Amino acid sequence: MARRSTTRERLVRTAAELFWRQGYAATGVNAIMQQAGATSGSFYHFFPTKEDLLLAVLDHVGEVLEGEVFGPATAATEDPIERIFSVLGYYRRHLEDNGFGLGSPLGTLAAELGGSHPQVRPKLSELFATWSDGMEALLARAGDRLAVGVDRGALAGLILSVVEGAVIQARVSRSLAPLDVATAQLRCYVGLLASRGQKTVQPPTRKPSQQRRASRELDWRAW
Numbered sequence: 001m002a003r004r005s006t007t008r009e010r011l012v013r014t015a016a017e018l019f020w021r022q023g024y025a026a027t028g029v030n031a032i033m034q035q036a037g038a039t040s041g042s043f044y045h046f047f048p049t050k051e052d053l054l055l056a057v058l059d060h061v062g063e064v065l066e067g068e069v070f071g072p073a074t075a076a077t078e079d080p081i082e083r084i085f086s087v088l089g090y091y092r093r094h095l096e097d098n099g100f101g102l103g104s105p106l107g108t109l110a111a112e113l114g115g116s117h118p119q120v121r122p123k124l125s126e127l128f129a130t131w132s133d134g135m136e137a138l139l140a141r142a143g144d145r146l147a148v149g150v151d152r153g154a155l156a157g158l159i160l161s162v163v164e165g166a167v168i169q170a171r172v173s174r175s176l177a178p179l180d181v182a183t184a185q186l187r188c189y190v191g192l193l194a195s196r197g198q199k200t201v202q203p204p205t206r207k208p209s210q211q212r213r214a215s216r217e218l219d220w221r222a223w
Contacts, residue, residue, distance in 0.1 A: 007036070007038050007042045007046070008046045008056075010036040010037065010038060011032060011033075011036045011038055011042075011043060011046060011047070011053065012053070012056045012057055012060050013036075013060065014032050014035045014036040015027070015032045015036075015053050015054075015056075015057050016057045016060050016061070016105065017102070018031065018032060018035070019054075019057060019108070019109060020102045020103070020105050020108050020109070021101055021102055023108075023112055024054060024109065024112055024113060025112070029043065029050055029053075032053070051117070051119065051120075054113075054117070054120060055120065055123065057109075058109070058120060058123045058124070058127060059123075061105045061106055061109070061127055062126075062127055062130060064105060065106070065127070065130055065131055065134070066130075068090065069087055069090050069131075069134075070087060070134045072086070072090065073086035073087045073089075073090070073138075080138045080139070080141035080142045081138075081142050081145070081190060081194065083138050084135065084138050084139070084159065084190070085183065085186075085187060087134075087135070087138075088163060088179075088183050088186070091104065091163060091167055091179065092176060092179055092180070092183075095167065095170055095171070095176060095179065096176065100170065100171045100174050103167045103168065103170075103171045104163070104164055104167045104168075106124070106127050106128065106131065106164075107164040107167060107168065109124065110124045110128070111168075128160065131160055132153070132156045132157050132160050133156070135156035135159055135160065136152050136153050136155075136156035139152040139155055139156060140152055142194070145194050146190075146193045146194055146196075147193050147194075147196035150193055155190075155193075159186060162182050162185075162186055163179075163182065165182070166178045166179040166181075166182035166183075167179060
């Protein structure tokens, strides 16, 4: 039997959706309470201020990253590189299922609040780091499939920047094309890094007779 959500959970989930859809500043407390089916007493019992609710929403975003983004990507395939593109697939489905009304939960809140709410900036930075760390972990699991010297942390940051930018463009244009193009380019780039990783030059294998002759030459030179 599915567990019934608590009033606090309903408030957080409702606020998260409204913040993503119409923005934090444009969403009033009364609208959140009404949609969540909560009383003002319940609201202020859990969240003395709207900013307290915002911090809870950011914690919720972290849970979404773990449970709805990276978790399913890990379950979808054993290939760590394909898991990367499973993560990108989440954003595509999210845009499509919501008619472009909801973008990246993290990017949407960061764009609005990063400059105006200094108290939430550390939490936003932490969430971006969590996303990037999750992607870096997948790249690390690719091992020597990637070229020697690839900075996996920097590559994870690049993927994050590309995805967030493409999601914004997709919402503005009401088209999946920007995200599809970005995903294709990232796949091409990661593929090039992988192909370079496979070109590690191995020393030629010598026949036993060649090895013995080389050994005698080295012995002679030692004198």
